[in-house]
Amino acid sequence: MYDVIVVGLGGMGGAIAYHLARRGRRVLGLDRLAPPHDAGSSHGKSRIIRQAYYEDPAYVPLVLRAYELWEALERDSGETLLVKTGGLMIGAPDSPIVAGSTESARRHGLKYRMLSPEDVGRWFPAFRLEPHEVAVYEEEAGVLFPERAVAAHLRLARAAGAELRLDEPVESWVAGSDSVSVRTPAGRYRAERLVLAAGAWNPRLLGGAFPLEVERQVSLWFRPAERPEWFEENLPVFIWDRGPEPALYGLPALEGEGVKVGLHHGGQVGDPDRLPRQVTEDDVEPVRRLLARRMPLLDPEPVQASVCLYTNTPDRHFLVGTHPDHPAVVLAAGFSGHGFKFCPAIGEAVADLIEGKARRDLALFDPGRFRAGSGRA
Ligand SMILES: Cc1cc2nc3c(=O)[nH]c(=O)nc-3n(C[C@H](O)[C@H](O)[C@H](O)COP(=O)(O)OP(=O)(O)OC[C@H]3O[C@@H](n4cnc5c(N)ncnc54)[C@H](O)[C@@H]3O)c2cc1C
CATH class of the missing domain: 3.50.50.60 (FAD/NAD(P)-binding domain)
Structure with a gap:
């Protein structure tokens, strides 16, 4: 018992x-x-952690506690589990990701900066924003292993x-x-x-x-074709709002692995033991097209790929x-x-x-x- x-x-x-x-x-x-x-x-290999939570401000106290507990786990295990890289939430000013992040930050007194496309070009030249887009920058965001x-x-x-x-x-x-x-x-x-x-x-x-639904998700790793220093420690984690299309997210090339990129949702739904585990050109092509415009210095051929599962509530x-x-x-x-x-x-x-x-x-x-x-x- x-x-x-x-x-x-x-x-x-x-x-x-x-x-x-x-x-x-x-x-x-x-x-x-x-x-x-x-x-x-x-x-x-990596997961985003961030505080200005666009999904709902109610998550903020829980994520702040998670930061404390990740640190405690690092101490107790002797492992590096969290690296702060900063984070960019990119999109139109009234998009759910940008507006939701600023709302959470404002309500919980989190530090953030609103960046114009020119600011992003200066500080994080790996990214190409559209003229109508902005980015919410938060310093505390980072990567978990x-x-x-x-x-x-x-x-x-x-x-x-x-x-x-x-x-x-x-x-x-x-x-x-x-x-x-x-x-x-x-x-x-x-x-x-x-x-x-x-x-x-x-x-x-x-x-x-x-009402739970299991969704197939693909992660792809791309190496920089030029200026590798823009894609390593200097690259913040990012989530890019694309209106009704699935958001594009990514994490820096921290351990020489390439920049990891994926689309948030929009994958095939099904039984976890039957969803395809192979990554095909149909998975790669839409991401490659997006990167050509938004992060054009990444080499278009992914060097690694992986399938992972979301379990979604409505x-x-x-x-x-x-x-x-x-x-x-x-x-x-x-x-x-x-x-x-x-x-x-x-x-x-x-x-x-x-x-x-x-x-x-x-x-x-x-x-x-x-x-x-x-x-x-
Ligand atoms: C591609 C991808 C990117 C993501 N990015 C992020 C991110 O950047 N930031 C973030 O916060 N979250 C992210 N997530 C979400 C996050 O990773 C998940 O929410 C989290 O890992 C879920 O953990 P879990 O314990 O529910 O599932 P799992 O870690 O999969 O654990 C479930 C365990 O249950 C076991 N199990 C299943 N059936 C049985 C059974 N009958 N008996 C005994 N054991 C069983 C399985 O073997 C498995 O080990 C991402 C997820 C994916 C797929």
């Missing part, structure tokens, strides 16, 4: 297992594979006493009001509480009870909280392509929730919002 079983030990589950174990909880963590791996949502971070959480969770069983998939779960049990090919385990943090496989484990806000039908089950799901930066803060918030001393307002992520009659369904 355990206090808590955590299903899925990727970005979120690893952080949750760590925060529970360090508080003395008897934790069993199970994963169908051996994280960090490249089959889910937490691979691809996801595989290293997942490994650090798991190593420290084990050191704090968590039992982590890898390559052991959870096939089914049953929950009563004050206990749960899960079945794997190796047997049955019981606990007081269950956390479902299975990323792109959460929809399957949840039996379709929530409103693109997370699904974190107690399962509305099962009080012993907590969901950490639906991170909609922007969850990684929050991993340690979600780990802490879920541990708080399980201990019944919630410090954070998680109303935006309430799993009950998709139920008829919730007012937000």
